Every structure is written in C-alpha cells, then in structure tokens.
Amino acid sequence: MMYCMKLLKLPWSENILAFQILYLSVLKALLHASVVCRRKLVVEWVAAGDLEDVTAKEAPDVYKNAWNLLKGSDGVVVPGGFGDRGVQGKIIAAKYARENKVPFLGICLGMQIAVIEFAQSILGLHDANSTEFDPQTSHPCVIFMPEGSKTHMGGTMRLGSRRTYFKVPNCKSAKLYGNASFVDERHRHRYEVNPDMVPQFENAGLSFVGSDETGRRMEVIELPSHPYFVGAQFHPEFKSRPGKPSALFLGLIAAASGQLDAVLQNYGNASKLLPNGMSNGKPIVKSYQNGNAIKSSNGSLNGVYSNGNGVHH
Numbered sequence: 001m002m003y004c005m006k007l008l009k010l011p012w013s014e015n016i017l018a019f020q021i022l023y024l025s026v027l028k029a030l031l032h033a034s035v036v037c038r039r040k041l042v043v044e045w046v047a048a049g050d051l052e053d054v055t056a057k058e059a060p061d062v063y064k065n066a067w068n069l070l071k072g073s074d075g076v077v078v079p080g081g082f083g084d085r086g087v088q089g090k091i092i093a094a095k096y097a098r099e100n101k102v103p104f105l106g107i108c109l110g111m112q113i114a115v116i117e118f119a120q121s122i123l124g125l126h127d128a129n130s131t132e133f134d135p136q137t138s139h140p141c142v143i144f145m146p147e148g149s150k151t152h153m154g155g156t157m158r159l160g161s162r163r164t165y166f167k168v169p170n171c172k173s174a175k176l177y178g179n180a181s182f183v184d185e186r187h188r189h190r191y192e193v194n195p196d197m198v199p200q201f202e203n204a205g206l207s208f209v210g211s212d213e214t215g216r217r218m219e220v221i222e223l224p225s226h227p228y229f230v231g232a233q234f235h236p237e238f239k240s241r242p243g244k245p246s247a248l249f250l251g252l253i254a255a256a257s258g259q260l261d262a263v264l265q266n267y268g269n270a271s272k273l274l275p276n277g278m279s280n281g282k283p284i285v286k287s288y289q290n291g292n293a294i295k296s297s298n299g300s301l302n303g304v305y306s307n308g309n310g311v312h313h
Helices: 024-036 053-058 060-071 087-099 109-121 172-176 195-203 247-256 260-265
Strands: 003-007 016-019 040-043 075-078 104-107 140-144 158-166 182-189 191-193 207-211 218-222 229-232
Touching (some): 024 040, 024 247, 053 060, 075 087, 087 104, 104 247, 109 191, 109 195, 109 229, 172 207, 172 218, 172 229, 172 247, 191 195
Parallel strands (some): 016 040, 075 104
Antiparallel strands (some): 003 075, 140 191, 207 218
C-alpha cells in the first residue's frame, strides 16, 4: 500500500487535502498537520500494486484508476511495511513524485524505496535493490542491519527511541524540527541504507541530512532540488499530537498547500507557524457551511472524509 494526497482546486475555504491512508497513526499525523494548515483531510485508498504493469494487463480499469489518483495528487506518502508485495508500485510512485516535483514523504520502508528508486533511475544501477527483496542483487543499496539475526525469531528489530543528528543544519527537516541539531524519534526496522553507497548517492544529488551518532546509519534523506522530497528511517507519526503535529508531516501538508516557505521561515515553531490558523499555540478550526471542520460522509473514518472504497491489501 502507498498513500497519495491531493489538494482539490476549490475556493480557499473549501480546499481539501485527500490522502490514501492505511495506518491509523499515519492518518492521525496527517490530520494533525492538516488542522494546523487549515485544510480538510479526505482519505482515498489505492493499492501500490495497482500501479504496476501486471495490473495493466490483468485489470486495466483498476490500473487506470490508480494512475488517475496518483496523477491527480498533490502529495505522496510511502509508509513503512514488510515483504515485497507492492514494492514495485511504491518505487513507481516515488519516481513519479520525484520527477514531477510532487511533495513526497517516505517513512521507514518508504525512505528505502526512495533510495532504491534513485539508485535505479539516477545512478543507472538497474538491478539496485534491498537485500530484503533480492538477496543476490549486485548493488545492495539497502542491507540487513549488522547487529540483526536472521536465524533467531523475535527481538531482531531496532526498536524504540533513537537519536538522529542533522548533518546539514539548514536542511528542510532540521528547520521543521525548530532548527534542531538532533531529534529523538521512534524506530521499528531491520534494514537500513548501505553506508558504503552513501558517497555515490550524495555525489548524484541525494542528500543524507540526518544520521545516528556513528554517522554510518542513515536516518533522513532529502532532495535539495525538489520542493519537498523527504524520507525518514524512523516513524515520525508515532509522536504526532493534536496541536503539535509531527514536523515532517507538517512539512508535507504545508508543501502540498503552498505554505512550506512560511513554515520554514518560522523554524517549525508550532505556535508561530500560521498565525491565521493558530491561537496561543492551539489550532483554530474554521467552521464551514456544513458546520464541520473535517468533512465526513458514509465512508467517514475518525472524522476524515473517505471515498468509502475500503483498504486494499
């Protein structure tokens, strides 16, 4: 599953951000950011596999609908996950967002997907992959963590709060965290970017702006030439709260709604970000004609508008 969002071209007071969401924590993080940015969150559901060529042959209508949603989006989220199902579709979505300057946020596996796509498309390493999906790849840009065990069940993940140090102080991510030099965020993963390939990536324009204390475990990526193309190995959605949205989700929503420059200029201080959308650090939710800040329907999920199509696994 991958997540898309779009900003419907309606009058300002009726602008709607539409996302395809799977995890509740991701949904809530997007909702928190949307409230601060004064946008309505609308959920759409799209399976990443529907973007793949095999779907074009087997179910052309499904393929066409998935691509229409992606092409109509103003932002793309590729979340965490395990296994190789839908991976090619996620790579396709990351490529579309990168090439078409669509705001993008990759979380955990989503960041790894962005790295794989960059290796394949920009570095020309057509068989580049994660060893999770292709153990025999000649260009393993994502690898199993050295401290992990492939033979023991349980307790093999890198879990819990870990510190990320920003290596590029003026990058978008650091500014969104309030010009922080480091940030503590929660992790849940077994694979990571191959540190031996980092110089090759950075020489081609992909910036690894955040890493752990050793400088070898990559935590945050950005494309400086892109309006908003960010990936995080950690899960920023886990610490998002009402009135205090996750920094990276706020950046995504702000970029999709044309507010990123204002957000960055205020260095991620939520009480100062959007004076017309905040009061004393608390979000102001505008009352629309239907009396609701978050539009709902028969497909409503936790106050967020849905098309009612359900989740594709």
